Amino acid sequence: MKKFLAGVGALLPVLAASSAFAAQPQPWQMGFQPAASAIMEDIRWFEQYTLVFIVPITLLVLALLAWCIIRYRASTNPVPSRTSHNTLIEVIWTVGPVVILLFLAVPSFQLLTAQYNPPEEPTMTIKASAVQWSWDYEYQDEEPLTFSAFMLQEGDREAAGKEDLAQYPRLLAVDNEVVVPVDTTVRVLVTSNDVIHAFAMPAFGVKVDAVPGRINETWFNATKEGVYYGQCSELCGKDHAFMPIAIRVVSQDQYDTWRAAAQSDLNGANRALMAAVDNKNVADAGN
Structure with a gap:
């Protein structure tokens, strides 16, 4: 046990020294590399921000598809509905996406502007x-x-x-x-x-x-x-x-x-x- 602890202690300086070297792709990496600039910090934030919209929308669409497949299958609904218009539904699926796109577009354009406009004159x-x-x-x-x-x-x-x-x-x-x-x-x-x-x-x-x-x-x-x-x-x-x-x-x-x-x-x-x-x-x- 003492030898093991001594070995770990000897490795700590090496690990601490290596920690200054970043970043690079990692095997099976699915996310971004660690941020080393303010812009990359903003990009990582925007990624998490968009997931707040993407995940619920994906789950909602999946639930609606499953509901339609089960509820309106031929065996339980032999006579399909002939309804062609529903004002409330059309308003919802028009206004809803517009509002969501606005919430995505505003920070997106702010990030894009920052990427092309440094906060100070480059030295x-x-x-x-x-x-x-x-x-x-x-x-x-x-x-x-x-x-x-x-x-x-x-x-x-x-x-x-x-x-x-x-x-x-x-x-x-x-x-x-x-x-x-x-x-x-x-x-x-x-x-x-x-x-x-x-x-x-x-x-x-x-x-x-x-x-x-x-x-x-x-x-x-x-x-x-x-x-x-x-x-x-x-x-x-x-x-x-x-x-x-x-x-x-x-x-x-x-x-x-x-x-x-x-x-x-x-x-x-x-x-x-x-x-x-x-x-x-x-x-x-x-x-």
Whole structure:
């Protein structure tokens, strides 16, 4: 028993450290990923809100169908009714759906408006260009930084320092993550260099098409540090399933350090950032 408790105690720091890494798809997942932005929180709320209407309506329709099938079957109702009009019923089934649609439409349009209108002017802009089958990123500031992000191959994990499948899952981890500071409004310009793709980051509530010859704009403000995973969400060819998106959200100080180093040595900056994040997680777990 003592050995078991000691083993559990040794695992607690690791589990606490890993908790900073979210979010990603889970096996047999039926709901949304945990929200990491205010917009995604609103999306999750709206999902629950719509269920308040969907569930009773579904049960009502099911009950009415069952009642009609049993009550008006040929054996018990050999002479069917010839009634063709019922004013009360027609008023109910006209006004009722209109009222329900209004209750759905108002918060829906409010959410849609918020998705296209950030609450503040974005402090940084990143251009994401889709390519069959990877992503090119450009930090558009005084000293532009550009790099490509490819899905991490299994044979490259050790060299990249990304052996932990919990933090860097198979088919989702990339060689170079997009790095952004937490609690910062980020503008993302999305386009494509060949066919139609889609930039999707579920934990942020972001999904926008990448169309050749066109630039679509979206934004996010990540509220929790960690590594977040998305994928191309538009069928774009044979390797569509191998085109992941990874965004690492860090503190402002960690971002500033990474950004200064990445200008001349991206790989070195990524390794230093990973080490700093891992050390912070372990320290936090120790507290």
